[in-house]
Amino acid sequence: MSYSNKVIDHYENPRNVGALDKNDPHVGTGMVGAPSCGDVMKLQIKVGDNGVIEDAKFKTYGCGSAIASSSLVTEWLKGKSLDEAKTIKNSQIADELELPPVKIHCSVLAEDAIKAAIADYQAKHGK
Numbered sequence: 001m002s003y004s005n006k007v008i009d010h011y012e013n014p015r016n017v018g019a020l021d022k023n024d025p026h027v028g029t030g031m032v033g034a035p036s037c038g039d040v041m042k043l044q045i046k047v048g049d050n051g052v053i054e055d056a057k058f059k060t061y062g063c064g065s066a067i068a069s070s071s072l073v074t075e076w077l078k079g080k081s082l083d084e085a086k087t088i089k090n091s092q093i094a095d096e097l098e099l100p101p102v103k104i105h106c107s108v109l110a111e112d113a114i115k116a117a118i119a120d121y122q123a124k125h126g127k
């Protein structure tokens with residue numbers, strides 16, 4: 001199986017690797033795992049008082065497609081409202097990265113991580 005150029009680009013130059021303070025009330029943290037391969041993805045968002053995502057960071061212990069999926073979504077998340085972020089679908093990620101069928105679950109991991117990070121943020125704010 002060969003990786004697309006976009007996967008290789010994100011894999012070699014991952015955007016927004018790192019961590020935000022998970023105890024910061026503006027930060028939501030999502031940690032998800034893929035049962036089929038054991039890969040783990042941590043995605044964090046920092047939300048401004050205006051409800052817009054100002055920053056996003058990730059750490060992924062996994063395959064190239066999982067790293068590329070999380071790197072890509074950190075770019076997509078910045079500047080979006082939480083409602084907009086919730087609409088990001090794994091199929092958009094898979095299309096952008098030209099993932100083959102066996103790697104679709106890597107993009108599902110990224111969608112799940114976004115939803116988990118938003119849920120954590122909203123739980124901190126009583127939602």
Ligand code: FES
Nearest residue numbers: 037039061062063
């Ligand atoms: Fe996830 Fe290889 S299957 S790292």
Ligand code: FES
Nearest residue numbers: 037039063066106
């Ligand atoms: Fe399992 Fe990519 S996340 S192979």
